[in-house]
Amino acid sequence: MYQILVADAINAEGLEPLLGLEEAEIIEKKTDDPEVRLEDIDALLVRSATKVTEALLNQMPRLKIIARAGVGVDNIDVPAATKKGIIVINAPDGNTISTAEHTFAMMASLMRNIPQAHSSVKNLEWKRNAFIGTELYGKRLGIVGMGRIGSEIAKRAKVFGMNVNVFDPFLTKERAAKLGVESSTLDELLGGADIITVHTPLTPETKGIINEEALKKTKKGIYLLNCARGGIIDEQDLAKYVANGHVGGVALDVFEAEPPGEHPLLKYDNVIVTPHLGASTKEAQLNVATQVAKEVRSFFEGKPVSSSINLPAISNDVYEKIQPFYQISKQIGHILSQCVKEGVHELSVTYSGSVTDLETTYLTKAMLSGFFKNRIDVNVNEVNALLTAKERGITVGEKISTDAFGYDNCIAVTAKGEESAFTVRGTFIDHYGPRIVYLNGFNIDFLPEGNLLYIQHMDRPGVIGHVGQILGDQGINIATMQVGRKKAGGEAIMVLAFDKPLSEAELTSLEKLDEIVSINPIIL
Numbered sequence: 001m002y003q004i005l006v007a008d009a010i011n012a013e014g015l016e017p018l019l020g021l022e023e024a025e026i027i028e029k030k031t032d033d034p035e036v037r038l039e040d041i042d043a044l045l046v047r048s049a050t051k052v053t054e055a056l057l058n059q060m061p062r063l064k065i066i067a068r069a070g071v072g073v074d075n076i077d078v079p080a081a082t083k084k085g086i087i088v089i090n091a092p093d094g095n096t097i098s099t100a101e102h103t104f105a106m107m108a109s110l111m112r113n114i115p116q117a118h119s120s121v122k123n124l125e126w127k128r129n130a131f132i133g134t135e136l137y138g139k140r141l142g143i144v145g146m147g148r149i150g151s152e153i154a155k156r157a158k159v160f161g162m163n164v165n166v167f168d169p170f171l172t173k174e175r176a177a178k179l180g181v182e183s184s185t186l187d188e189l190l191g192g193a194d195i196i197t198v199h200t201p202l203t204p205e206t207k208g209i210i211n212e213e214a215l216k217k218t219k220k221g222i223y224l225l226n227c228a229r230g231g232i233i234d235e236q237d238l239a240k241y242v243a244n245g246h247v248g249g250v251a252l253d254v255f256e257a258e259p260p261g262e263h264p265l266l267k268y269d270n271v272i273v274t275p276h277l278g279a280s281t282k283e284a285q286l287n288v289a290t291q292v293a294k295e296v297r298s299f300f301e302g303k304p305v306s307s308s309i310n311l312p313a314i315s316n317d318v319y320e321k322i323q324p325f326y327q328i329s330k331q332i333g334h335i336l337s338q339c340v341k342e343g344v345h346e347l348s349v350t351y352s353g354s355v356t357d358l359e360t361t362y363l364t365k366a367m368l369s370g371f372f373k374n375r376i377d378v379n380v381n382e383v384n385a386l387l388t389a390k391e392r393g394i395t396v397g398e399k400i401s402t403d404a405f406g407y408d409n410c411i412a413v414t415a416k417g418e419e420s421a422f423t424v425r426g427t428f429i430d431h432y433g434p435r436i437v438y439l440n441g442f443n444i445d446f447l448p449e450g451n452l453l454y455i456q457h458m459d460r461p462g463v464i465g466h467v468g469q470i471l472g473d474q475g476i477n478i479a480t481m482q483v484g485r486k487k488a489g490g491e492a493i494m495v496l497a498f499d500k501p502l503s504e505a506e507l508t509s510l511e512k513l514d515e516i517v518s519i520n521p522i523i524l
């Protein structure tokens, strides 16, 4: 039974896709609720209130997926989640329109003193001359961060007859032209704008991007808006520039600490505020809840998730194509892990044939997750596979080759240690399935599944019979047996499959045979 903890207020109708998930229990409680058993939780759904820290993650050993019903994931320790192999997803576009509309409403309110005038009338005043506003028409709007929300604001600003300058280092000239905006440097934007609005994520680069140094470059009377994340406009520096009269007005939906408490900016009449309402519309809340609920459901159904922060997204189509190779990659990694008896410092994967048309990085990560399974006590999956390899000093390489050894596709992985190297090759055959076709120098053909025994032996008459005899005498049934050799009378291998793993005593009984060089159980 999967336990899904919904720790923040998430739209109930939007969570409906989760109800169709068999074997799932949905718990709507805070993470610090004494009734919540954090150690049993498989999925955590949050908005911005719950801070998903490393300390919290340490208490949640079963956690597999964190879903943020919204865009910004700055309340989640994504590196800590990644290290633990926990997928982090968000709802990237469900609240774009809401937030763009809120920003626009804030901009209009700010320029026309609507909140101040509203309070005044409610206080039974009628001061028409006290609230002379400024038109948006013809003004220059500077947008810092031209992603989903920034772009929607630009569209609306143009309809209002505003000129739009944008600063976004990741915006291409083509996209700027398509959006009909002028791309500029930050300094040009600061110097030319009448109104500046920020729409970036909060990152080390964007934290304080509008600070005292930037404010100095703006026109006197500048209007500033932050409906993205507290801290993108430095609050202390902003308070200084509001106090000295340089800033004409400010609209804030977000604060460095929420709620802001006794904040120096709150005492100014020309500072208008809302309590982080950008995404607070019925539509946006339904959208984001539905988006993450569908994703969490897909995840537990073993389907791909498309809005992961720490895993490359793959579409259902691509996933269908990649799935067979994904399994065999994992199995190759797991076989290598059990066959190489020393520390490995290099894993190199060579893809050939039709598999090279696919997203092979995903397969390499699957191979790594198979390799690390049982080797380390951390759950290694595609999320933390490369990081885990790096932390353990294992170099991971990927190559493409034209030689598929006569197969339609081939995935070959070589593990190198100080003393040895071991290569496994696998293929996926349509309507037949995954096969291991090469094991450390020997061509062979077996199904990588179940309880296997890999035996290295000398190619002598009777050896296969002796192995069968010894096992038969102990009542052990051999399900399948494949053999491979390089030349008659030389080294050879056999791979046997059993219904259950062999015991230590049963393995030792085989070692007694003179022709046997080594025996190695492989459990897949």
Ligand SMILES: NC(=O)C1=CN([C@@H]2O[C@H](COP(=O)(O)OP(=O)(O)OC[C@H]3O[C@@H](n4cnc5c(N)ncnc54)[C@H](O)[C@@H]3O)[C@@H](O)[C@H]2O)C=CC1
Pocket: 070, 071, 072, 092, 095, 096, 099, 144, 145, 146, 147, 148, 149, 150, 167, 168, 169, 170, 171, 199, 200, 201, 202, 203, 205, 206, 227, 228, 229, 253, 254, 276, 277, 278, 279, 280
């Ligand atoms: N107030 C609210 O309720 C809401 C706030 N947000 C905030 O708005 C932010 C933006 O959301 P979206 O537009 O959906 O994200 P997005 O990812 O589509 O856009 C962010 C843009 O910022 C740009 N950017 C990144 N670093 C930059 C830098 N150093 N300088 C200039 N531009 C930079 C990126 O290139 C990207 O184009 C979110 O990260 C979130 O923090 C989002 C939704 C609701």
Ligand SMILES: O=C(O)CCC(=O)C(=O)O
Pocket: 047, 048, 069, 070, 071, 072, 073, 095, 276, 278, 279, 280
């Ligand atoms: O959950 C919310 O209302 C906050 C939305 C937000 O800030 C975001 O999506 O980044």
